[in-house]
Amino acid sequence: MNRYKLIAALLCTPLIVFSQEDDKKDYGKLSGGIESNSQYYVDDSKTGDFEEDDPFRSNNYLRLNYDYKNWFAHIQVESYEPNAILNFYPKYKGTDVGTFAVGYKSSKFEATLGHFYEQFGSGLILRSWEDRQLGINNSIRGANVKYRPTNALEFSALYGRQRDGFEVSDGSIYGFNAEIGLSSLFKLETTGLDLGLSYVGRDEDLDISNPNFESLTNAFSARIDFTEGNLYSSIEYVKKGEDVYSELGNIIEDRYFDGSAWLFNFGYAKSGLGIDATFRRMENMAFFSERDESANVFNQNYLNFIPALTKQHDYGLTNIFVYQSQPRLTFNPIFKSGEIGGQVDIFYNIKKGTTLGGKYGTKLAFNYATWSGLKGNFNINDRTYEDTEFFGFGEKYFEEFSLDIKKKWSPKWSSIVSIVNTFYNARFVEDRIGEVNATALVGEVTRKLGNGKSVRAEVSHLFSDDETSERAKNWAGGTLEYNFSSRLSVFATDIWNYGNPDEDRQIHYYTFGGSFTKGATRVMASYGRQRGGLVCVGGICRFVPENTGFSLSLSTSF
Amino acid sequence: MRTLITLLLTLTISTTTLAQDVLPKMQIETLKGANINLEDISSNDQLVVVSLWATWCVPCKNELDAINDVYDDWVEETNVKLYAVSVDDSRTVKRVKPLVSGKGWEFDILLDTNSDLKRKLNAPTIPLTLLVKNNKILYRHSGYTPGSEDELYEKIKEFSK
Numbered sequence: 001m002n003r004y005k006l007i008a009a010l011l012c013t014p015l016i017v018f019s020q021e022d023d024k025k026d027y028g029k030l031s032g033g034i035e036s037n038s039q040y041y042v043d044d045s046k047t048g049d050f051e052e053d054d055p056f057r058s059n060n061y062l063r064l065n066y067d068y069k070n071w072f073a074h075i076q077v078e079s080y081e082p083n084a085i086l087n088f089y090p091k092y093k094g095t096d097v098g099t100f101a102v103g104y105k106s107s108k109f110e111a112t113l114g115h116f117y118e119q120f121g122s123g124l125i126l127r128s129w130e131d132r133q134l135g136i137n138n139s140i141r142g143a144n145v146k147y148r149p150t151n152a153l154e155f156s157a158l159y160g161r162q163r164d165g166f167e168v169s170d171g172s173i174y175g176f177n178a179e180i181g182l183s184s185l186f187k188l189e190t191t192g193l194d195l196g197l198s199y200v201g202r203d204e205d206l207d208i209s210n211p212n213f214e215s216l217t218n219a220f221s222a223r224i225d226f227t228e229g230n231l232y233s234s235i236e237y238v239k240k241g242e243d244v245y246s247e248l249g250n251i252i253e254d255r256y257f258d259g260s261a262w263l264f265n266f267g268y269a270k271s272g273l274g275i276d277a278t279f280r281r282m283e284n285m286a287f288f289s290e291r292d293e294s295a296n297v298f299n300q301n302y303l304n305f306i307p308a309l310t311k312q313h314d315y316g317l318t319n320i321f322v323y324q325s326q327p328r329l330t331f332n333p334i335f336k337s338g339e340i341g342g343q344v345d346i347f348y349n350i351k352k353g354t355t356l357g358g359k360y361g362t363k364l365a366f367n368y369a370t371w372s373g374l375k376g377n378f379n380i381n382d383r384t385y386e387d388t389e390f391f392g393f394g395e396k397y398f399e400e401f402s403l404d405i406k407k408k409w410s411p412k413w414s415s416i417v418s419i420v421n422t423f424y425n426a427r428f429v430e431d432r433i434g435e436v437n438a439t440a441l442v443g444e445v446t447r448k449l450g451n452g453k454s455v456r457a458e459v460s461h462l463f464s465d466d467e468t469s470e471r472a473k474n475w476a477g478g479t480l481e482y483n484f485s486s487r488l489s490v491f492a493t494d495i496w497n498y499g500n501p502d503e504d505r506q507i508h509y510y511t512f513g514g515s516f517t518k519g520a521t522r523v524m525a526s527y528g529r530q531r532g533g534l535v536c537v538g539g540i541c542r543f544v545p546e547n548t549g550f551s552l553s554l555s556t557s558f
Numbered sequence: 559m560r561t562l563i564t565l566l567l568t569l570t571i572s573t574t575t576l577a578q579d580v581l582p583k584m585q586i587e588t589l590k591g592a593n594i595n596l597e598d599i600s601s602n603d604q605l606v607v608v609s610l611w612a613t614w615c616v617p618c619k620n621e622l623d624a625i626n627d628v629y630d631d632w633v634e635e636t637n638v639k640l641y642a643v644s645v646d647d648s649r650t651v652k653r654v655k656p657l658v659s660g661k662g663w664e665f666d667i668l669l670d671t672n673s674d675l676k677r678k679l680n681a682p683t684i685p686l687t688l689l690v691k692n693n694k695i696l697y698r699h700s701g702y703t704p705g706s707e708d709e710l711y712e713k714i715k716e717f718s719k
Contacts, residue, residue, distance in 0.1 A: 119648065347657050557679065
């Protein structure tokens with residue numbers, strides 16, 4: 001605990017320092033932020049008692065940054081007391097220093113010692129990042145050096161081990177990256193052309209006598225980004241070298257497979273119209289900093305960033321059937337070797353003054369996404385499979401059409417209509433039985449009342465043929481929100497599984513609460529019953545069991 | 559736990575004398591792929607609005623839509639400039655350009671793909687709206703409710719003088 005006294009003492013130093021501001025000496029700059037998310041779980045007569053330990057749980061983060069000329073430092077203290085909120089990664093427990101770093105940064109050179117966040121390309125080969133809602137902080141603890149000899153060139157090298165709870169995982173990580181701005185080098189005026197090359201190695205020695213086993217697993221990536229006028233395109237390829245196969249967390253010492261990924265993107269954008277299409281094919285592409293962790297359900301120890309490429313929806317009922325990417329090779333419980341598919345987005349603005357555009361224009365957003373398993377011939381007993389065709393679409397995992405229409409009717413009235421049609425193959429996405437066809441319809445209106453006051457109402461309905469007990473058949477939902485000013489808002493929301501054939505499961509999942517914002521401080525408080533299911537942020541999902549209770553979030557920065 | 563509380567109390571006291579009142583020194587990518595220095599955007603008394611948003615954030619898009627409707631007037635009357643910094647990660651960052659074009663937004667777009675700026679501003683939630691001049695943060699507000707762009711404009715008028 002002495003560590004905190006030290007931090008407290010350090011914090012007091014600027015008090016003394018800053019009290020002599022007249023001297024105009026540069027003592028550097030201290031800034032930071034606090035975030036606290038707490039839950040108090042209660043028994044619920046409808047959905048059952050809270051049966052875990054610690055009904056009060058709280059996740060707290062304190063981050064301090066210090067900058068002095070070109071030097072920088074940070075420390076993040078995390079406290080999960082008396083326990084982390086439900087279904088967080090169990091290694092987030094107690095109070096300790098989560099991340100820290102010191103470094104130097106100039107326009108040409110940058111070095112960090114300690115924990116750092118890094119991303120090569122799109123992250124398909126390496127990305128370390130933080131998301132406090134999901135309980136992910138996979139920053140790398142080690143050294144990261146960047147050198148930019150000219151504006152068009154950047155080279156990075158890193159070494160370290162990945163954060164795992166308050167510790168680090170077993171594998172050592174090596175990374176090299178080069179970003180080469182070809183258009184600047186060749187002085188292309190109108191064309192943008194960038195090349196990126198990366199290497200990531202993970203070295204983890206295991207006690208395996210099989211001669212095929214190598215502690216070091218290598219991955220290479222190459223990518224090109226291109227823009228010309230209204231068109232842009234990018235292509236990325238990753239090859240992951242042969243590595244020992246692990247199944248449900250157990251290493252199968254005599255099975256070795258390599259992996260690969262292709263990511264292709266194409267887009268067109270001009271005023272009033274934007275089109276973007278993405279294709280991705282991944283085969284055995286889950287890449288962990290520690291092989292033992294390959295079956296963890298908390299999204300921990302991933303070296304690469306391979307989220308579901310689908311649209312993230314905005315409403316309660318459009319977030320019941322959410323796709324999760326399927327990068328892994330598994331023979332058990334069902335054979336999967338990866339995924340293939342893509343999505344298309346179209347954004348269109350119907351101009352002001354036309355019949356459909358009206359006085360203020362009408363904004364449309366369309367998305368289509370489809371994902372399938374890779375086609376392949378496999379032998380479950382031997383745990384072997386034959387390499388699949390490049391464009392081999394196997395079992396369909398997920399397909400979705402969605403359209404949002406946003407319309408402003410007058411200075412005071414505006415509305416959004418959203419339609420989402422989903423096919424969801426629960427057998428492959430969740431490893432459970434069932435295929436689901438569902439259509440959600442959502443309408444919302446906002447009315448401005450002047451002086452910063454406004455009211456927003458939303459109704460929604462989900463037509464579903466799902467038979468999974470806790471979410472079967474149809475749902476209805478509604479939200480009412482009142483904003484007293486830009487600082488103070490209250491809301492009440494409910495989604496109701498009224499169509500569930502099991503009457504005991506016709507449950508209202510309601511929440512009401514409010515939020516207050518002033519400057520950099522935000523307080524949110526609510527009470528409600530939460531549906532068991534996936535909480536997703538940016539295509540990565542965390543499972544949360546059904547629960548009821550109070551929640552309080554505070555955040556501020558300074 | 560008690561030491562933690564002490565720590566938080568100390569912090570509360572220390573915050574009264576400190577503030578995150580400047581934009582961090584860092585390079586940030588434009589939508590066209592160039593890198594610019596963040597401190598340059600508000601130099602020479604240029605008043606800028608910096609708004610952190612993402613393609614998946616509804617209130618953020620509502621705020622920028624609302625500002626876009628009146629942006630021409632704002633620029634004409636106060637010479638303010640808006641930089642909308644997308645914190646979309648690599649999953650959704652490809653959607654930024656078509657969305658911005660599709661919506662016809664006229665302001666400058668910057669990309670903070672691995673949340674470096676968001677982290678340095680200690681912003682757990684978006685939208686986050688800042689008013690900045692000569693790299694000094696003059697006003698900070700998080701969240702968006704319909705009509706709060708009017709309040710922002712009052713601040714813009716105040717600081718543009």
